[in-house]
Amino acid sequence: MGGHAEEGKGSVSRRGFLKSAGVAAAATSLIDDAKKAMEPVGPAPAAAVRGETEIRFKLNGKETVAKVPPSMTLLELLRERLDMTGTKQVCDRGACGACTVHLDGRTVNSCLLLAMDATGRDVTTVEGLAVGDRLHPVQQGFVEEDAMQCGFCTPGMVMSCAALLAKNPAPTRAECAEGISGNICRCGTYLNIFRAMDRASALAKGGK
Amino acid sequence: MNADDPVIPVDPQDPAPRRRRNQQDGARGGKPFKFGQKGDVREVAVNVPPDEPPPWQFGDTHAVVGQRTPRVDAVAKVTGKARYAYDMNLPGMVWAAFVRCPHARAKVTAVDYAEALKIPGVLVAKDYGSKEIRYALQHFGIVAAETHAACLEAVRAVKATFEVLPHAARMDQALAPDAPRVHAERPNKTGDDFRPEAVAAFEKAAQGCDAVVSGIATTEVQTHMCLEPHGVTARFEAPDRATVWASTQATFGARGEVARVLKVPEANVTVIAHYMGGGFGSKFSLGVAGAAACTLSKELGRPVKLMLERRAEHAQGGNRPSSVQEMSLGVKKDGTLAAYKVSKTGTGGIGGGAGAANPMIYDFGEVAEADFEVATNAGAAAAMRAPRHPQGSFALETIMNLAAEAIGMDPLELRRKNDKHPIRARQYVEGAKRFGWDKRTPSGSGKGPIKKGMGVASSLWYALGGRGAQVLCRIRKDGSVEIRNGAQDIGVGTKTILAMVAAEELGIPLSRVTPFLGDTNDPIGPASGGSTTAPTIMPAARTAAFMAGRSLREIVAKAWNCGADDLALGGGKVLHLKDGSKSMTFEKACALMPGDEIAELGKRTGNYAAYEGQTGGVHFAEVEVDTEDGTISVTRYLALQDAGTILNPLTAESQVNGAIVQGVSYALFEERILDRQLGQQVNADMEMYKIAGPKDMPRAEVILTEVVNGANNVGVAGLGEGPSVPVAAAIAGAVHNALGFPVWSLPMTPDRVLAAIAAKEKGK
Numbered sequence: 001m002g003g004h005a006e007e008g009k010g011s012v013s014r015r016g017f018l019k020s021a022g023v024a025a026a027a028t029s030l031i032d033d034a035k036k037a038m039e040p041v042g043p044a045p046a047a048a049v050r051g052e053t054e055i056r057f058k059l060n061g062k063e064t065v066a067k068v069p070p071s072m073t074l075l076e077l078l079r080e081r082l083d084m085t086g087t088k089q090v091c092d093r094g095a096c097g098a099c100t101v102h103l104d105g106r107t108v109n110s111c112l113l114l115a116m117d118a119t120g121r122d123v124t125t126v127e128g129l130a131v132g133d134r135l136h137p138v139q140q141g142f143v144e145e146d147a148m149q150c151g152f153c154t155p156g157m158v159m160s161c162a163a164l165l166a167k168n169p170a171p172t173r174a175e176c177a178e179g180i181s182g183n184i185c186r187c188g189t190y191l192n193i194f195r196a197m198d199r200a201s202a203l204a205k206g207g208k
Numbered sequence: 209m210n211a212d213d214p215v216i217p218v219d220p221q222d223p224a225p226r227r228r229r230n231q232q233d234g235a236r237g238g239k240p241f242k243f244g245q246k247g248d249v250r251e252v253a254v255n256v257p258p259d260e261p262p263p264w265q266f267g268d269t270h271a272v273v274g275q276r277t278p279r280v281d282a283v284a285k286v287t288g289k290a291r292y293a294y295d296m297n298l299p300g301m302v303w304a305a306f307v308r309c310p311h312a313r314a315k316v317t318a319v320d321y322a323e324a325l326k327i328p329g330v331l332v333a334k335d336y337g338s339k340e341i342r343y344a345l346q347h348f349g350i351v352a353a354e355t356h357a358a359c360l361e362a363v364r365a366v367k368a369t370f371e372v373l374p375h376a377a378r379m380d381q382a383l384a385p386d387a388p389r390v391h392a393e394r395p396n397k398t399g400d401d402f403r404p405e406a407v408a409a410f411e412k413a414a415q416g417c418d419a420v421v422s423g424i425a426t427t428e429v430q431t432h433m434c435l436e437p438h439g440v441t442a443r444f445e446a447p448d449r450a451t452v453w454a455s456t457q458a459t460f461g462a463r464g465e466v467a468r469v470l471k472v473p474e475a476n477v478t479v480i481a482h483y484m485g486g487g488f489g490s491k492f493s494l495g496v497a498g499a500a501a502c503t504l505s506k507e508l509g510r511p512v513k514l515m516l517e518r519r520a521e522h523a524q525g526g527n528r529p530s531s532v533q534e535m536s537l538g539v540k541k542d543g544t545l546a547a548y549k550v551s552k553t554g555t556g557g558i559g560g561g562a563g564a565a566n567p568m569i570y571d572f573g574e575v576a577e578a579d580f581e582v583a584t585n586a587g588a589a590a591a592m593r594a595p596r597h598p599q600g601s602f603a604l605e606t607i608m609n610l611a612a613e614a615i616g617m618d619p620l621e622l623r624r625k626n627d628k629h630p631i632r633a634r635q636y637v638e639g640a641k642r643f644g645w646d647k648r649t650p651s652g653s654g655k656g657p658i659k660k661g662m663g664v665a666s667s668l669w670y671a672l673g674g675r676g677a678q679v680l681c682r683i684r685k686d687g688s689v690e691i692r693n694g695a696q697d698i699g700v701g702t703k704t705i706l707a708m709v710a711a712e713e714l715g716i717p718l719s720r721v722t723p724f725l726g727d728t729n730d731p732i733g734p735a736s737g738g739s740t741t742a743p744t745i746m747p748a749a750r751t752a753a754f755m756a757g758r759s760l761r762e763i764v765a766k767a768w769n770c771g772a773d774d775l776a777l778g779g780g781k782v783l784h785l786k787d788g789s790k791s792m793t794f795e796k797a798c799a800l801m802p803g804d805e806i807a808e809l810g811k812r813t814g815n816y817a818a819y820e821g822q823t824g825g826v827h828f829a830e831v832e833v834d835t836e837d838g839t840i841s842v843t844r845y846l847a848l849q850d851a852g853t854i855l856n857p858l859t860a861e862s863q864v865n866g867a868i869v870q871g872v873s874y875a876l877f878e879e880r881i882l883d884r885q886l887g888q889q890v891n892a893d894m895e896m897y898k899i900a901g902p903k904d905m906p907r908a909e910v911i912l913t914e915v916v917n918g919a920n921n922v923g924v925a926g927l928g929e930g931p932s933v934p935v936a937a938a939i940a941g942a943v944h945n946a947l948g949f950p951v952w953s954l955p956m957t958p959d960r961v962l963a964a965i966a967a968k969e970k971g972k
Contacts, residue, residue: 050328069357071357072357076356076357079295079297080297080355080356083297084288085288085291085292085294085295085297086287086288086289087288088294088435088436088485089294090435090436090518090894091518091893091894092517092518093518093893093894093895095893095894095895096435096894098435125288126286126287126288127287127288127289129287130287135283135286135287139283139286139287142282142285142286143278143282143283143286144278146278146279146282146701146858146859146861146862148279148282148285148286148699149486149699149700149701149862149863149866150434150435150436150483150484150485150486150698150699151281151285151290151483151485151699152292152434152435152436152485152486153435154285154286155286155288158286176902177901177902177903177905178903180902181901181902181903183902184435184894184899184901185435185869186433186434186435186486186488186870186899187486187699187866187869187870188865188866188867188868188869188870188873188900189862189865189866189869190869190900190901190902190905191865191868191869191905191908192862192865193902194902194905
């Protein structure tokens with residue numbers, strides 16, 4: 001695990017491996033990985049790299065300066081240092097999409113991105129999507145079509161949907177499903193999200 | 209009310225509701241009210257308790273209630289402003305995490321925390337919990353640190369040695385003759401065997417049947433997998449107070465537990481759950497994480513956040529038990545069900561609560577039932593949306609389909625014939641028409657490799673709420689209104705309907721009312737279990753608003769020199785019922801207040817003799833089964849669901865949609881997989897623990913059946929459980945219709961489907 005203490009770090013490479021390897025190989029790796037991951041005993045990890053580095057990036061349009069340890073993820077920076085808790089931590093390994101933010105306009109899982117890698121980039125979180133009191137069409141669509149229940153997946157869903165709408169102003173239901181296929185909802189709001197996207201698409205077309 | 213809706217006088221010999229707890233003991237001298245549904249309206253006598261408004265009746269119209277209303281906290285949720293327990297960042301806050309054992313059964317023999325304590329920022333690393341490990345990922349130690357990262361680093365630095373013992377993590381292992389005992393004091397398998405006289409009666413009745421069908425249905429353990437894990441942010445406030453932000457379905461239950469853990473008076477504890485990220489039945493208690501965080505906060509004198517990590521959420525956060533249900537059903541040619549025998553076995557890990565609700569819904573004649581529970585070295589089960597029911601429904605509806613086939617009867621007809629519930633009776637007919645049931649083809653008649661099928665299954669639920677809530681309604685001099693209860697909105701829209709009920713009663717727009725939930729300093733409310741939250745709180749809310757409105761009417765009556773009963777609230781005004789020229793805006797009336805506010809506490813009284821004590825639903829599913837690769841797609845779904853008075857159709861439909869999505873997930877994907885050798889869950893994450901995603905969604909339609917049940921002054925019923933009951937069963941019925949034979953195991957994964965097809969072909 002190198003100098004990283006977080007569990008999520010190990011899975012970056014694992015996910016890459018899962019993508020490139022066949023299912024059988026992935027299953028074997030999973031069991032090995034599960035064994036390793038569950039073992040709290042054994043030698044202590046190599047001492048984490050201590051110390052902090054100053055980074056600068058744009059956060060929701062504002063120039064932001066933060067001091068971060070090299071192992072800190074963007075998600076941790078947002079939630080734990082900057083108290084921007086709209087972005088949620090759920091699986092901590094890029095499997096659920098709850099931590100989705102926009103990096104230079106593209107969606108990323110902020111749990112898989114080191115905060116230092118945001119240096120000089122443009123980060124938008126769910127808190128930065130509305131303009132003042134005026135909701136983004138996706139947000140408005142979610143409100144009107146009740147595309148939320150507990151609301152914990154909602155920020156990530158909204159960010160994925162907003163990115164999709166920017167690329168594709170009138171997504172079909174299948175395209176919408178593809179667009180949010182990296183986001184998991186447990187309450188079962190997908191059906192409402194499809195409707196919300198239709199609404200958002202209409203709102204966006206009408207110049208809001 | 210339509211002229212064609214007959215009013216049937218209530219028959220004192222036939223009290224319709226089957227559930228009498230909480231109900232009025234008859235209503236001698238009560239006034240008659242009209243309750244029921246289209247085509248079946250009954251007059252029921254009710255003694256309206258003092259301070260309560262008369263119950264809403266069949267045919268009443270409403271201004272706010274019944275409108276599709278976006279939830280009041282929707283904007284907070286879509287902008288990220290909604291703050292959950294996991295989101296609390298308090299000054300001086302410390303992070304905590306458990307140290308866990310990877311083995312399914314073991315003794316912790318030695319633990320060395322020295323390296324962990326050397327990590328900068330680590331404050332605590334010590335034993336916590338039992339050293340007797342009974343399931344993989346059980347905790348035995350705890351660490352606390354200044355940052356989350358340091359906390360996790362410390363967990364990894366703990367050195368522990370274990371004496372690993374033989375385990376019985378899986379049910380087959382626990383049932384083996386030489387299996388280790390999970391609980392030392394009792395055998396692994398416990399429960400109630402058949403009563404011999406019931407078996408004899410079954411056998412006698414079965415002899416008179418034209419067909420007896422049999423089968424064994426199995427279901428797997430599913431985990432709740434709430435997106436917000438179990439946990440709290442706890443702040444002990446010396447010397448004897450505490451505030452706890454909890455991810456909970458029971459704020460008041462949690463408050464009591466915090467008080468006991470910290471040994472402080474309950475009145476000094478505040479539990480806050482303004483938002484919570486999913487519970488589904490698994491968050492009724494403070495939980496191990498909550499108790500540990502409270503304890504640590506007291507020890508350290510600092511706020512502590514402890515949320516379970518994802519893999520532990522699977523192991524420790526609760527689950528729906530598995531089941532094996534062995535059934536025989538005897539049926540006569542005319543569709544009469546005469547004899548039913550069922551033996552049920554399931555595991556809830558080291559906890560209890562296994563077992564399947566089977567039989568239910570249909571009239572089976574003679575019933576013999578055995579119910580067993582098997583302890584295993586796995587995480588404890590917890591209530592999960594309609595506990596025991598989806599698994600029971602799957603088995604029951606599958607054997608029903610088989611019985612229908614055996615006598616050559618349409619499966620929908622067989623259900624209608626054996627189900628006397630007045631709401632479902634209507635839903636069978638309406639649903640069949642809407643879904644196009646007449647286009648259903650004979651089972652297994654499809655020619656190509658992709659086969660289509662339709663299935664049907666029925667829903668019931670038992671709860672119409674009861675005593676256990678008080679609601680505070682406050683009208684301020686400026687015309688603003690607050691409505692307050694301390695229970696939680698677990699994401700179903702409770703806060704919104706709370707405001708809607710108050711606005712309706714006060715005759716003002718919804719925007720004028722601010723609802724408050726999720727803070728135990730407000731009046732007592734129920735735990736969100738058994739679909740009782742709405743039907744328990746809403747009648748008290750309506751009473752509170754009625755009382756506050758009455759106080760306002762009294763103030764205006766004084767000014768107009770008339771009686772308060774001559775006045776009514778509506779359209780944002782106080783109206784004089786006898787003198788049309790007199791009216792006053794709600795604001796002007798409020799300005800007449802002598803003090804700064806009116807505050808009234810409405811109490812939930814017991815239920816009235818309802819139209820029907822159980823709610824009903826009928827669900828239809830259509831599937832495509834690919835017989836070459838074994839995949840199933842649910843293509844269409846229709847749910848007809850009764851929830852009493854529909855306060856907010858928008859959020860009510862969302863809940864039914866959620867039940868459908870979760871049901872698709874349970875039917876096709878969800879399975880906790882435990883490694884046979886290690887006893888560890890191999891899919892304790894969110895990639896390999898597969899749940900339904902956006903690409904797995906059917907075209908779904910929800911029809912809310914309007915029923916004014918008259919169980920209380922509002923008549924709303926909960927929607928948590930009812931629609932969750934039949935989804936997997938309806939899908940399984942459609943698969944049966946597609947293939948020509950049932951797939952007996954959930955989840956119906958491709959391997960199980962292909963195995964069922966192979967077994968069928970081999971048997972030919």
